[in-house]
Amino acid sequence: DAKTTQPTSMDCAEGRAANLPCNHSTISGNEYVYWYRQIHSQGPQYIIHGLKNNETNEMASLIITEDRKSSTLILPHATLRDTAVYYCIVRGRAAGNKLTFGGGTRVLVKP
Amino acid sequence: GAVVSQHPSWVICKSGTSVKIECRSLDFQATTMFWYRQFPKQSLMLMATSNEGSKATYEQGVEKDKFLINHASLTLSTLTVTSAHPEDSSFYICSATRENEKLFFGSGTQLSVL
Numbered sequence: 001d002a003k004t005t006q007p008t009s010m011d012c013a014e015g016r017a018a019n020l021p022c023n024h025s026t027i028s029g030n031e032y033v034y035w036y037r038q039i040h041s042q043g044p045q046y047i048i049h050g051l052k053n054n055e056t057n058e059m060a061s062l063i064i065t066e067d068r069k070s071s072t073l074i075l076p077h078a079t080l081r082d083t084a085v086y087y088c089i090v091r092g093r094a095a096g097n098k099l100t101f102g103g104g105t106r107v108l109v110k111p
Numbered sequence: 112g113a114v115v116s117q118h119p120s121w122v123i124c125k126s127g128t129s130v131k132i133e134c135r136s137l138d139f140q141a142t143t144m145f146w147y148r149q150f151p152k153q154s155l156m157l158m159a160t161s162n163e164g165s166k167a168t169y170e171q172g173v174e175k176d177k178f179l180i181n182h183a184s185l186t187l188s189t190l191t192v193t194s195a196h197p198e199d200s201s202f203y204i205c206s207a208t209r210e211n212e213k214l215f216f217g218s219g220t221q222l223s224v225l
Contacts, residue, residue, distance in 0.1 A: 034213065043117070043204050043216035044155070087154075093211045096143050096162070101155040 004088045009106040018075040020105055022088030025069040031092050033064060034099065035073045037084040044087065044101075047073065078109045113139045115207050117217025124195055125225055132190045132220045134205030140185035141207035145214065146178075149202040161188055195224045 005023040012018040024033065032051050036044040048055055048062045050071075055062045061074040075082055087104040091097050114137040124130050134144060143162050147155040159180050161167040167180040177199075179191040188207075192199055200223050206214040 036216075038155075041202070041219070041221070043115075043206075043219045046213050046215065049213060096160065098145065098157055098160065099206070099214050100157060101147075103154055 004090060004102050006086075006088050006102065006105045008103065009108070011108045011110055012075075012078050014080060014109055014111050015077055018078040018082065018107060018109070020073040020075075020086050020088075020107065021070065022073070023070045024088070024090050027068050027090050031090045033062065033068075033071050034089045034091055035060070035062065035086065036089065036099075037082075037086045038104070039084045047086075078107075080109050080111065083107060083109045113137075113207075113212075113215045115205065115215045115217040117205050117220055119220060120218065121221040121223070123223045123225065126196050127194055130192045130195055130222060132192075132203055132205070132222075134188045134190070134207065134217050136186045136207040136215070139207075139209060141188075142185070142209045143207070144182060144188040145206045145208075146180060146188075146190050147204045147206070149204060149219075155204060158190075192222065195222070197224045200224045 032049050034049040035047040038044045048060050050062045064071045085104040085106050087101050116135045118133045145160050146158045148158050149155045157170050158173045159167045159169045161180050161182040163182050163185045169175045182188040202219050202221050204219040206216045208214045
């Protein structure tokens with residue numbers, strides 16, 4: 001699986017949008033970009049994923065650049081409960097394909 | 112979304128004993144299950160991949176005789192930490208998926224070996 005690069009940490013203000021960048025310059029054509037988050041002492045929670053088109057769901061939006069070498073996860077209105085470690089991962093869709101976690105971005109939402 | 116149940120949530124055991132952790136997919140049949148380990152302030156590390164009815168595939172550096180994985184059905188996988196020692200103390204997390212689907216994670220098991 002392609003490696004990803006994310007900032008180690010970032011702060012954002014409650015109620016504002018949080019934009020989390022991710023670089024995945026070695027992504028291959030059949031690999032998707034997945035975003036998960038992990039709140040302390042819990043299992044990772046799925047947020048969103050995409051291949052090349054931008055995606056939006058009730059939790060977040062995912063913007064993927066045209067060359068697919070980077071993406072941005074957008075939390076439109078951050079709340080204190082969004083404080084977590086956010087992981088950007090690239091993976092093929094087959095069930096046997098691993099989900100390999102990097103260091104992630106530690107996001108702290110401040111009042 | 113799909114639910115993955117992991118049990119127990121936490122366990123304390125004496126050094127030398129064995130501990131079994133269960134992972135169940137409650138509302139779907141999981142083609143593949145994965146087991147991860149996470150040490151404090153670190154990311155998740157994949158330990159092994161298991162498919163129903165076949166032997167698990169272990170990542171490099173993970174002892175298969177120490178971490179026994181059984182994937183007896185499409186809804187149940189177990190991880191047994193044999194002869195546990197204090198250095199095995201960690202947060203263990205399972206995940207499950209079916210073909211062309213995202214991974215769903217359990218809530219994790221905190222293992223403390225005294």
